[in-house]
Amino acid sequence: MIGRLLPGLAWVRRYDRTALQGDALAAVIVTIMLIPQSMAYALLAGLPPEVGLYASMAPLLAYALFGSSSTLAVGPVAVVSLMTAAAVGDLAAVGTPEYRGAALALALISGLFLVILGVARLGFLASLLSHPVISGFITASGLLIAASQLKHILGIEAGGHTLLELLQSLGAQIDAVNGPTLAIGAGATLFLFWVRGSLKPLLVRAGLGPRLADSLAKAGPVAAVIVTILLVDQLALQAHGVAVVGAIPQGLPPLALPPLDPELWRQLLPAAVLISVVGFVESVSVAQTLAAKRRERIQPNNELLGLGAANIAAGVTGGYPVTGGFARSVVNFDAGARTPLAGVMTAAGIGLTALLLTPLFHQLPKATLAATIVVAVLSLVDLGALKRTWVYSKADFAAMAATIAVVLGAGVEAGIVTGVALSLVLFLVRASRPHMAVVGQVPGTHHFRNVKRHAVVTSPQILSLRVDESLYFANARWLEDRLYDMAVADPALRHVVLSCAAVNDIDASALESLEMLNERLEAAGVRFHLSEVKGPVMDRLKRSDFLAKLTGQVFLSHYDALAALDPETTQKASAGSRPERSAATL
Known part of the structure; x- marks a missing residue:
């Protein structure tokens, strides 16, 4: 009975010391990885950095109760953060209470929609998003996100919802590039790329075990954060125009309902549906891939309930829409996580950070967080998929290329709608002329x-x-x-x-x-x-x-x-x- 109501607790009966050790180690590694990443993604969504921390606590606890994956790590992700900024940015100005309230409402609406799908056992509807469309959407979103972060790395003001708008805005301000900011942003970006590709083999050659070497490599973003904070502090770089995160409130996330304005909910509903579907597809694909390695099974309808509960929790604890992240889930799996308790421990680690350590991030350069985002999202870009899809299926290539073009040229919501619509049209065309x-x-x-x-x-x-x-x-x-x-x-x-x-x-x-x-x-x-x-x-x-x-x-x-x-x-x-x-x- 408990297993059906709370599938996330099915592991309790078989829990042992080995599982505890694996969960604890995974929690430490994911917490270290998630602290700078969650703050960076909050800034990407147009929200204060502490919102990223809030979105990494209660949602993890909720998913641990209702989700069916033992290793999926739920929290802020780049694509959903970009979609949140696009949806809320049309309704309120960044930095205003209305903007933050709309982000909370968006999380709550997304959560309720996912729960409704889960209760109705409609997980199969996510198949409307074909793999070429999802691949094209993630690739284009990665390029768009990377372009949007260049303003922080260059230390200039720029904006825009499309790639062309961003590039034109950056070009118009190129003469105002801040030298110290560029040095920090470019240096952090190069360092993080080097850590991602070269640090682990170097540590292994130096005599460290593969697992320890991998754990140290995953801590690369934390090293970048510490070093750049010290540079800003010791060299007084804030006085030279280096933008920093500033004061981050100490304490656990506040418990409060988001705005319940019917008109606001009506305006946010289309974006909430898209965020829910995209997040669900991404989460399930990651969860199924990891589960297959241990011959475990994922229940898509339970995943709907788990992700829905996570988003509802985010909506009432100061967060914004969340989903299962690919990179942190893989890290969680590789670090030895055996049960959802690893996520609970990660939430506890983030909670301690929010309670005790936020003053340490006061002089964290925004350029460092931008570098963290750029390195993370560029790993999702797969332009080679265009060639592979062209060779295999011209129709699927058309759907992928159209999704990429519209995301870059008109924005994320228009891109995903175009991809889904074109996929359905191509399906009907093929089905109407069967072999x-x-x-x-x-x-x-x-x-x-x-x-x-x-x-x-x-x-x-x-x-x-x-x-x-x-x-x-x-x-x-x-x-x-x-x-x-x-x-x-x-x-x-x-x-x-x-x-x-x-x-x-x-x-x-x-x-x-x-x-x-x-x-x-x-x-x-x-x-x-x-x-x-x-x-x-x-x-x-x-x-x-x-x-x-x-x-x-x-x-x-x-x-x-x-x-x-x-x-x-x-x-x-x-x-x-x-x-x-x-x-x-x-």
């Missing part, structure tokens, strides 16, 4: 293959076809016309046999088209037959009068159909020598 092949018998076998790909035997009086798609309203009329045109084109034809081996469903529109096709073929003196109809499909056909009006028969197998309608040709083909196996596809 259909004329098939013949492979000599010496009872198998039937495409006449264009294999050396097969066909009967002059039988049109033998295979359709590789379920039949429904989008393709029914096309299939009806195509079959009829092929049948009447040959005066010697007496039978049409449609193999339904790949047909999993026939909806009412398709049934009507089959009935019309049956009548049209009968008028042309051609009988219409079906073969290999699946049980559920046959059950539905029996509930109509189609079978009673069918001019032909329904055969158990395609071979049975050809053997009954043209036994001489079928027997000769069966007795013939079997050709060498073809490497062609079916």
